[in-house]
Amino acid sequence: MNKNKNTIDKKLLEVIVCPVTKEKLEYDQSKSELISKKAKLAFPVQNGIPIMLIDKARKIKD
Numbered sequence: 001m002n003k004n005k006n007t008i009d010k011k012l013l014e015v016i017v018c019p020v021t022k023e024k025l026e027y028d029q030s031k032s033e034l035i036s037k038k039a040k041l042a043f044p045v046q047n048g049i050p051i052m053l054i055d056k057a058r059k060i061k062d
Helices: 010-015
Strands: 026-028 033-036 041-046
Touching: none
Parallel strands: none
Antiparallel strands: 026 033, 033 041
16 A cells, blocks of 8 residues: 555556546646546546546646
């Protein structure tokens, strides 16, 4: 388990995908978000747990 709340397990990053596009996500540690560039969404990570609900995602600009 991660001690730092702003980190996510590297193994999880290898398998988790965007619920919209089914493509891999990029992790932005500074904002504690998983980024889907194609869907233009940022999914929050809270206490090391990704919140992959579309209605909880933040829309991002190009």
